[in-house]
Amino acid sequence: MNERILISGASIAGLTLAHWLARHGFQPTVVERAPAPRTGGNGVDVRDLAVDVVDRMGIWPAVQAAAADVHGMKFVDARDRVTARVDTRTAGAIEIMRGDLVALLLENTDVEYLFGDSVRGLEQDENGVSVTFENAAPRRFELVVGADGLHSNVRSLAFGPEERFLRFKDHYFAFADADSALGENRRVTMHNTPGRMTGVYRSGNHAQAKAYFMFRSAPLAYDRRDTAQHKRLLRDAFGGDTFWRVPELLAGALDDPEFYFDALSQVHMPTWSTGRVALVGDAAWCASPASGAGAELALVGAYHLAREIVAHREDHATAFARYHAAHNPLVRKKQQIGPNVRLMVPKTAGGRRVRDTLARLPLMRAMAAAEQLAQSARRRALPDMDAGSAAPHIPHTR
Template sequence: MVGSAEGVERPRSVSIKIPNVRIFCRKGFLMSALSPSASPASASSPAARRVLVSGASIAGPALAYWLDRHGFEVTVVEKAPTVRGGGYAIDIRGVAREVADRMGIMPALRAAHVDSRRLSFVDAAGEPIGSVRPEQVTGGAAGLDLEVRRGDLATALTDLLEGRVEFLFNDSIATLDDDGDAVHVEFDSGTLRTFDLVIGADGLHSNTRRLVFGPEEPFHRYLGHVFAGFTLPNEFGLVREGAIWNEPGRGAALYAHEPDEDLHGFLVFRNEEVPFTAFRNPGAQRALVRERFPERSWHLPRMVEGMEKADDLFFDIVSQIHLYTWSHGRVALAGDAAHATSFLSGQGSSVALVGAYVLAGELARHSDHEVAFAEYERIVRPFAERNQALATGGGTVVVPGTREELDARNAMLRAAAAGGAPEDGGATHGVHSAIDLPRYE
């Protein structure tokens, strides 16, 4: 987490303007952006309004793109020192493909497509159960949906913003004061700025949401699982495929891209209580995961060893966000900050892209931000909630909770591997496209 020790002066963000070039830097971090001469794409958009977007992962850059295209003046603040690359693979499915196409990033996403070709499942002893195509489990559309690294999607989005949007890296919102006419923001750096609107697109544990709506606990729905994600050397002979081991309430997964690249490991387990004591203690996190995976079968020993050595361990709980409203005054939420679906749904990035598109479009359509926020929520909430509901089914496939669920899952996999079971592309794929995408231009 970016911050400064007590008693040490925080470095201040600065914005230096010279003809046709804007440079935004802080403590040695630099981003240069040539200011384009072209006018915004939406000629009928309202007079430029200043919007602060918090977060530069998926929802934030997507929202910034559409806001800029509609004529808004956009600033993006991100606590990391730069846009984060790499990361595990995420899916762009259903109607989110249409949003990506309207943004013009489909060629970049196709070039980055991981193209996983097989998911193999093994039992507790490491013996094969069956192998299926990923879409037979995820409900995706073969040949249409895209699988890309999270960082590749983030890069494709932020590349669209070069020269158009102000970025403040290595900074975060410290306080928000919405006086009804504007939002006065103090950043962690000490910088003071005023914006017409603020959008929190800063993830599951959103700082913006905490500042406006209060602590996370009332909106947080724990789905009963804890997971650890990390990278480790590909010593398993896997190429563009995944392999999953299960016991009731536990799962271990390896996902590989190219043979010469590190692969991603995931260890997931059922935990009745949220392990609060482990959240800020990496040693406790590793100890808890090691305790839950003592087996010597399959690749578990090497995975646990890789988890112990990993310098990129990501430890969290499987959870969702359920808010009674996504906005308050001049502040609104987008992406996981508003409606986290959990990774078990496989739909977080897709729903974030769709929500960002609609939020920006409604703000362009309505001069009254309260009307725009209400319309955004009316259109997107049913879609987000249907995708959140996928997490239960996803958990049954990826981490069956009981012996009966595991046996039923394995029977389904054996039938699917033998070609005797229908793919899951029907109802699930329908959820991926369960929204009528408006046209704003």
């Protein structure tokens, strides 16, 4: 009946999947490399179909209450003079800090958790998957789902090296905590030089601000687990900038133990499953932080996967195929990030001036509002979860 399911990754996609499977009588186990739930991260958007997902989970009021309350972006010159403002608020959508959303999902997902551990090996046969862990004893599951991010361990074990699936998008980015005095409340303040962006994110409902960096570059050789090396790369890119708030933001980021650095990359795969192993979230389709759609895709994709597993309990191949068919069109749309990157990191000084001029035009704001209305009218309703064959939920304990 494919009831025992291992989910690798305790972030948005993995927890959403675990919630819906447990709610319909399955026995998910969530394994997470981190020793405890990850509380950090940047602001993420819950919008469109993702709103329906969290509403059906019963946490939409809590998501609204925890909203970051960011009104938009502003662009500034080296003397901190505003060159343009963009309102990013969308009716019916909420921006929330990633850690806050994860905490709400954890509160509402009653399953077995294995923190401080990770999958070491997978061996499939026609009846299930034998799994070995870094720390826990070997276990047997009917299905395994990798929800473990851009550099997915499950994907490497089941599909092959990540180089086959990652597509580098010519930029690197970093974020870290920042002094809240360095930015305007309820705004993302950005400063650009050709091919580079430095910004500070100030939530209206959180005391802690976030520093953001992005720079255009040819591929760099580095160890993705070596934080000290990551900090050197960021210092090399921005250490010579002595204007605006760059020195203060850079110094704070380099001192932050939660500093995060990575390539701006996407994941492109012809299929998200192989045998009894499937992928969800960034592990399957990462659209990159430049898409602004990571949480939306994770929530909606995990819901689709759970729905198909519920509807096809004894036929995982059909469930995985239908999940891919249902979610892939939204993924392909959100992976079209070119305009977003040009907005945040213009290649030239001339491109920056064009961006600022367009952002100030009332016509551009009206066109953006019209596009939002058109997208809302085009989007399909979220299909109902097939509860007809669901058994009553019995919390699973180890």
